[in-house]
Amino acid sequence: MPPNSQSPHKIDRTDRRILDALQRDGSLNNQQLAEAVDLSPSPCLRRVRALEAAGIIRQRVTVLDHKKLGLSLTAIILIGMDRHTPERFEAFEQQVAQYPEVQECYLITGQDADYMLKVVVPDMDHYHHFLLNQITRIPGVSGVHSSFVLRRVIDSTALPLKYLESF
Structure with missing residues (x-):
């Protein structure tokens, strides 16, 4: 194990x-x-x-089809925080949990960022508004880097059950 x-x-x-x-x-x-x-x-x-x-x-x-619902833009956002304290991280996590646009949020390592978000919105205008009026206004956010999904190559929620054979 x-x-x-x-x-x-x-x-x-x-x-x-x-x-x-x-x-x-x-x-x-x-x-x-x-x-x-x-x-x-x-x-x-x-x-x-x-x-x-x-x-x-x-x-x-x-599982809903995002494009058929008019949610055609998926963004991956890397977020840097100004201080690495439990209180700062907890406040950030509580705030992003309130945003329905955020599908996934990960505390990460190995990047020049502390968090990675997966965000789904209708278009670039909505993304711009979301970024400027919500994400960058969260206390402690010191840097944001956005990437946009061109195509979903693998889009699965299934876990690899083959690893369970060892248990």
Whole structure:
């Protein structure tokens, strides 16, 4: 087990099949899921509930097509902070959590930045407004570098379950 990792929940082959099926289609009802993983409905439901109770299945969501909804600009923003204190980072994280444009926020290392955000907006005008009126007004933001996504080559929320075989 890698250092500093949490003790993983024991996952067997059937659990992996359940997780794989749900990652591909979270709308499966229990009957459909049970058929997909070759279980009867009752044991399948017990396993899903155990995976939920363990926090492995956090939630089921619907993935929307951003372009069909008019959200055609995706930006990756690298943000530098003026001070590296827990209070400064906590305040920043609480503020960006309030912005629906922010799909992902990571505290990072190895760059000339402290945070990386993935932001989705309708167009450059909206991005410009978001950047100037929201991001740069957060106390502590000292630098911003924006990159724009030209094409989504891989766009997946699925985790690589092949690594679970060692548990």
